[in-house]
Amino acid sequence: MFKKADNNALWAIGMSLVLFFIGGLLTTVVPPLVDTTWAKPFENHDPSKGITGKVVPLTDLQKKGRAIYVREGCWYCHTQQIRTLLADTKRYGWRGVDAPISTPDEFVYDDPHMFGTKRTGPDLARIGGKYDEQWHRTHFRNPRDLVKGSIMPPYPWIVNNPEEFKAMIAYLQSLGRGKDWRPANDYER
Amino acid sequence: MQPQFSKAEVAHAPEGALVHDDATAKWFLVSSVAYFFIVGIIAVLIAAKFVWPDLMGTMSWLTYGRLRPLHVNGMLFGWLLAADMGLAYYVIPRLCGVKLWSEKLGLATAALWNVIILGAVVTLLAGLNQGWEYAELPWYLDILVVVAWIMFGLNIFLTVATRKHQAMYVTIWYTMGCILWTAFVYLTGNFAVLFTTGTNQANLNWMYVHNAVGLIFTPIGLAIAYYFIPRASNTPLHSHKLSMVGFWSLAFVYVWTGAHHMIHGPISQWLQTIAIAFSVMLLIPVWAVVYNLFATMKGQWHQLRESVPLKFLLSGVVFYLLTCFQGPMHSLRTVSAIVSKTDWIPGHAHMAVLGCFSFFAIAGTYFAVPRIWGKPLHSQALANWSYWMLMIGGLGFFTTLWLGGFWQGWQWNNWSIPFIDTVIALRPIWIVRFVSGILMFIGIVMFAYNILATAMGANEEAAA
Numbered sequence: 001m002f003k004k005a006d007n008n009a010l011w012a013i014g015m016s017l018v019l020f021f022i023g024g025l026l027t028t029v030v031p032p033l034v035d036t037t038w039a040k041p042f043e044n045h046d047p048s049k050g051i052t053g054k055v056v057p058l059t060d061l062q063k064k065g066r067a068i069y070v071r072e073g074c075w076y077c078h079t080q081q082i083r084t085l086l087a088d089t090k091r092y093g094w095r096g097v098d099a100p101i102s103t104p105d106e107f108v109y110d111d112p113h114m115f116g117t118k119r120t121g122p123d124l125a126r127i128g129g130k131y132d133e134q135w136h137r138t139h140f141r142n143p144r145d146l147v148k149g150s151i152m153p154p155y156p157w158i159v160n161n162p163e164e165f166k167a168m169i170a171y172l173q174s175l176g177r178g179k180d181w182r183p184a185n186d187y188e189r
Numbered sequence: 190m191q192p193q194f195s196k197a198e199v200a201h202a203p204e205g206a207l208v209h210d211d212a213t214a215k216w217f218l219v220s221s222v223a224y225f226f227i228v229g230i231i232a233v234l235i236a237a238k239f240v241w242p243d244l245m246g247t248m249s250w251l252t253y254g255r256l257r258p259l260h261v262n263g264m265l266f267g268w269l270l271a272a273d274m275g276l277a278y279y280v281i282p283r284l285c286g287v288k289l290w291s292e293k294l295g296l297a298t299a300a301l302w303n304v305i306i307l308g309a310v311v312t313l314l315a316g317l318n319q320g321w322e323y324a325e326l327p328w329y330l331d332i333l334v335v336v337a338w339i340m341f342g343l344n345i346f347l348t349v350a351t352r353k354h355q356a357m358y359v360t361i362w363y364t365m366g367c368i369l370w371t372a373f374v375y376l377t378g379n380f381a382v383l384f385t386t387g388t389n390q391a392n393l394n395w396m397y398v399h400n401a402v403g404l405i406f407t408p409i410g411l412a413i414a415y416y417f418i419p420r421a422s423n424t425p426l427h428s429h430k431l432s433m434v435g436f437w438s439l440a441f442v443y444v445w446t447g448a449h450h451m452i453h454g455p456i457s458q459w460l461q462t463i464a465i466a467f468s469v470m471l472l473i474p475v476w477a478v479v480y481n482l483f484a485t486m487k488g489q490w491h492q493l494r495e496s497v498p499l500k501f502l503l504s505g506v507v508f509y510l511l512t513c514f515q516g517p518m519h520s521l522r523t524v525s526a527i528v529s530k531t532d533w534i535p536g537h538a539h540m541a542v543l544g545c546f547s548f549f550a551i552a553g554t555y556f557a558v559p560r561i562w563g564k565p566l567h568s569q570a571l572a573n574w575s576y577w578m579l580m581i582g583g584l585g586f587f588t589t590l591w592l593g594g595f596w597q598g599w600q601w602n603n604w605s606i607p608f609i610d611t612v613i614a615l616r617p618i619w620i621v622r623f624v625s626g627i628l629m630f631i632g633i634v635m636f637a638y639n640i641l642a643t644a645m646g647a648n649e650e651a652a653a
């Protein structure tokens with residue numbers, strides 16, 4: 001069967017494609033059909049079934065903020081996923097409460113997805129609500145004014161553009177809020 | 190007949206009988222070498238930004254977030270893939286014993302490819318980024334890439350169809366495989382993602398990212414290594430059977446592994462397990478290829494002393510072995526818990542794309558350019574220096590990032606250490622990475638100058 005491909009180009013082409021498509025289809029088309037949580041937004045109002053909350057679509061302002069996040073390449077240095085590792089849930093928790101693990105049903109409205117691959121800066125999956133607008137304003141203007149030793153670039157053109165800044169903050173504050181996990185002593189409450 | 194170089198064929202290179210035009214190969218090689226140099230400047234600049242984060246940081250189009258995609262796309266598509274295509278235009282007609290099907294179509298492809306790369310520079314600096322890794326380019330450039338790829342594929346397949354030698358050498362299979370798989374992998378990563386969101390989209394994205402390396406750069410890179418190692422050492426390939434094992438197992442195994450980019454992440458556990466199992470199976474195609482190429486060199490290793498292409502080729506094979514040992518190991522859940530998302534990963538990625546596949550492409554270019562232009566290489570000594578600069582710079586880059594990334598991963602796993610302390614701790618690592626980057630850049634400059642001087646010297650002579 002494989003020998004024939006030595007001399008017959010059409011046979012070689014056919015075999016290469018058949019072998020490729022077995023794995024290709026089984027790992028791309030089939031998984032979302034098997035695991036329906038990939039497409040069903042998270043919603044739970046019964047505390048006995050675990051963490052409560054509801055994932056809602058982004059507002060227009062938040063979408064505008066996400067577009068800036070994409071444009072500036074924030075996602076090259078910040079991931080958005082709390083992995084199934086104790087280190088992630090502890091490190092990205094808040095005021096003694098562990099961050100819930102990220103699940104596929106929290107990201108149904110993410111387009112483009114912003115999971116990321118590299119943590120040059122901290123994960124942002126649960127950043128929403130942790131810092132107020134004034135903190136972000138100062139931090140975007142020059143991160144080193146607030147976090148000594150940070151290597152994040154300054155983004156004065158976002159801060160100096162009130163519309164863009166407002167959108168950016170709206171997006172950041174929405175991150176990770178689909179699950180209602182914040183502690184009772186959160187400053188927002 | 191076995192489709193491998195017989196001793197006689199190697200001794201009397203059959204190129205004499207047939208005069209190849211090589212105009213397409215010339216254009217692809219010259220422009221790719223130029224992009225290697227230009228994008229190299231950006232590479233050094235972004236390495237510097239890790240050490241001096243305010244460096245040129247107040248202009249939006251010179252920030253890290255704009256330059257990184259330009260570095261990645263420029264190196265992958267402007268340099269590496271273009272150089273690989275140029276070498277395919279050189280190699281395939283020779284293995285088929287015929288002229289390239291159409292040099293006109295080839296030249297149009299080269300022109301279109303340059304339009305795409307220049308378009309990429311403008312759009313990426315302007316922040317027109319789609320938000321998917323390796324698929325940052327806006328849709329109108331994606332369509333041009335597809336058109337260029339069809340033009341490339343058509344030319345190669347029709348050359349193969351008109352071949353004089355019935356048996357196809359392993360390089361031809363890998364090149365054809367690359368063209369076919371790239372088509373579907375690219376469509377998945379750049380078009381199918383448009384119809385999905387969230388985890389589903391990420392799964393398609395990682396299928397593309399993984400296979401951009403596994404089913405685009407790996408097969409075309411191995412096609413080059415399989416041609417130039419026997420050719421540059423005047424030695425027949427060790428085993429035809431083993432090359433079959435390597436090729437067909439690659440065709441089956443590679444595509445399954447995309448989800449290993451999301452180990453422990455928000456994606457089904459069973460899909461992660463499948464990706465891990467197939468990632469470990471990658472050792473089969475890799476070791477089959479590596480053994481075959483090393484065995485070809487048996488008794489011939491002394492040739493490395495004199496031959497710069499062989500130095501690059503065999504170092505590339507060693508890096509291939511290492512990078513493809515790391516890959517399956519990273520996919521294991523325990524290892525991933527430490528190295529994933531750290532600076533280890535760019536160390537690994539650069540060993541694959543620079544240490545292995547770029548070394549193959551550089552070797553092929555050093556071998557082919559003097560033959561295409563019918564002139565000796567401008568300077569052998571400079572070529573040798575370019576090897577050592579890239580080798581020392583590369584090793585410095587890879588090893589410091591592995592050490593730094595591993596250390597970073599351990600620190601992250603101790604959540605009593607504030608995140609910013611893990612950033613500050615890596616500063617020495619980034620300084621060494623920057624210095625290594627300068628060494629690599631010097632190597633690139635030497636390589637690019639040597640190639641362009643060879644080519645332009647030849648043209649001057651022809652004009653006179």
